[in-house]
Amino acid sequence: MxxxxxxxxxxxxxxxxxxxxxxxxxxxxxxxxxxxxxxxxxxxxxxxxxxxxxxxxxxxxxxxxxxxxxxxxxxxxxxxxxxxxxxxxxxxxxxxxxxxxxxxxxxxxxxxxxxxxxxxxxxxxxxxxxxxxxxxxxxxxxxxxxxxxxxxxxxxxxxxxxxxxxxxxxxxxxxxxxxxxxxxxxxxxxxxxxxxxxxxxxxxxxxxxxxxxxxxxxxxxxxxxxxxxPRELIARHCTREVVELRFELDEDNEALAVRLEGIGDRAEALPDRVLLYADDGDAALAAVGSRGLEAVSALVRRSSLEDVFLTLTGHSLID
Structure with missing residues (x-):
């Protein structure tokens, strides 16, 4: 053709x-x-x-x-x-x-x-x-x-x-x-x-x-x-960036998400990590430290369709 x-x-x-x-x-x-x-x-x-x-x-x-x-x-x-x-x-x-x-x-x-x-x-x-x-x-x-x-x-x-x-x-x-x-x-x-x-x-x-x-x-x-x-769905349901925070295994991610409220648009607790949705991921990460919370690892990335799905359904695509 x-x-x-x-x-x-x-x-x-x-x-x-x-x-x-x-x-x-x-x-x-x-x-x-x-x-x-x-x-x-x-x-x-x-x-x-x-x-x-x-x-x-x-x-x-x-x-x-x-x-x-x-x-x-x-x-x-x-x-x-x-x-x-x-x-x-x-x-x-x-x-x-x-x-x-x-x-x-x-x-x-x-x-x-x-x-x-x-x-x-x-x-x-x-x-x-x-x-x-x-x-x-x-x-x-x-x-x-x-x-x-x-x-x-x-x-x-x-x-x-x-x-x-x-x-x-x-x-x-x-x-x-x-x-x-x-x-x-x-x-x-x-x-x-x-x-x-x-x-x-x-x-x-x-x-x-x-x-x-x-x-x-x-x-x-x-x-x-x-x-x-894909671009429309991400823009409709997510912020520009997401901060992935992993804490010690004995930490309660649900409780941590509550402590992170007010940073960015929202905080989402998953079994293995906490997600912070924010337009400026680096600023959100700095705000986490200012609240006295120390993550084992932190990653700032752009929002994806996985985040769209999680926002719409409350669970991950791999569930």
């Missing part, structure tokens, strides 16, 4: 629309009446802890799990009636790689391409391009089993692109990867977005959401609790 200036997100075609989307399993509600719109060419994220309803939402979007209630359209089609037509235009990267480890790297792409009825010659042509994109050309004839986790993840993404999808679904794409592999994967995904592929990503990593997503929803217990760009 040709690269070029992208139109404003709000003017692009809506590819996915959900209204009151609900998923239940018996008496348990995994997704509780959410409203979502995803437009062509954007990277859209579902941010939340495990159990928030992200994967259940993705399975409904991927047409592998029926909608319990509400409305869902993808490319203007109904997943209940038009599942095969929708799936032919989707690429799916599941939480866990499901590659055929007995086959070679290139054979995994060839086999998957044939599922879509793509001619052999065309599948092989696309495989060459995708292996180059995934930086796996030199491993094309190697078996999958001995590849590193990062290589397998890149191969899974390459495989998901064999049918030239309009939307790529990525469910927790970098879970279990080391920092270097994560950054390589982020670069590949950024390149796809620049080529016009629409990305829908679930993650519980706030740095990943900040790096990849133009817009996201924050989910907890099956519901959407806010929506916006």
């Amino acid at each position: 040709a690269l070029g200036a992208q139109p404003d997100t709000n003017t692009r075609e809506v590819l996915l629309r959900a209204r009151g989307l609900t998923k239940t399993f018996g008496d348990f509600t995994a997704v509780d009446g959410i409203d979502v719109e995803v437009r062509h060419g954007e990277a859209f994220g579902f941010l939340g802890p495990n159990g928030a309803g992200k994967s259940s939402t993705m399975k409904m979007i991927g047409c592998v799990s029926p909608v319990s209630a509400g409305e869902l359209t993808i490319f203007g089609l109904d997943p209940g009636r038009d599942g095969p037509a929708i799936r032919s235009q989707l690429g799916v990267v599941p939480q866990k790689d499901n590659l055929d480890e007995e086959l070679t790297v290139e054979e995994n792409l060839w086999l998957y391409g044939r599922y879509f009825g793509i001619a052999r010659a065309e599948v092989r042509r696309r495989a060459v391009e995708l292996l180059e994109f995934a930086q796996l050309t030199d491993r094309a004839k190697d078996r999958v089993e001995p590849l590193s986790g990062g290589m397998k993840r890149r191969l899974t993404i390459a495989r998901s692109l064999i049918n030239e999808p309009r939307i790529l679904l990525l469910d927790e794409p970098t879970t279990g990867l080391d920092p270097q592999a994560r950054h390589i994967l982020w670069d590949r995904l950024f390149r796809l977005k620049r080529q016009g592929v629409t990305l829908i990503i679930t993650t519980h990593y706030m740095d990943e959401a900040e790096q990849l997503c133009d817009r996201l929803v924050v989910m907890d217990r099956g519901r959407i609790i806010d929506e916006g760009s």
Whole structure:
């Protein structure tokens, strides 16, 4: 696809629309009446802890799990009636790689391409391009089993692109990867977005959401609790900086947070540390010392989506 200036997100075609989307399993509600719109060419994220309803939402979007209630359209089609037509235009990267480890790297792409009825010659042509994109050309004839986790993840993404999808679904794409592999994967995904592929990503990593997503929803217990760009959400709910204070293990963080009230906007006690939200973190840290409190360690950092989530829900993304 040709690269070029992208139109404003709000003017692009809506590819996915959900209204009151609900998923239940018996008496348990995994997704509780959410409203979502995803437009062509954007990277859209579902941010939340495990159990928030992200994967259940993705399975409904991927047409592998029926909608319990509400409305869902993808490319203007109904997943209940038009599942095969929708799936032919989707690429799916599941939480866990499901590659055929007995086959070679290139054979995994060839086999998957044939599922879509793509001619052999065309599948092989696309495989060459995708292996180059995934930086796996030199491993094309190697078996999958001995590849590193990062290589397998890149191969899974390459495989998901064999049918030239309009939307790529990525469910927790970098879970279990080391920092270097994560950054390589982020670069590949950024390149796809620049080529016009629409990305829908679930993650519980706030740095990943900040790096990849133009817009996201924050989910907890099956519901959407806010929506916006990472920058908008941080500006809406947090101060410019946060001071992380760690005290001796026998200290009561709840009591310490009370003693720190009045410094900055607010103090938040967590099991292992106390957070001070302030526009000037260095000034807040100096004020802590003036109250006769001595932390074992102190860190001044910018606010993140983790802080947004904690403010909105009262618990951490990793809970």
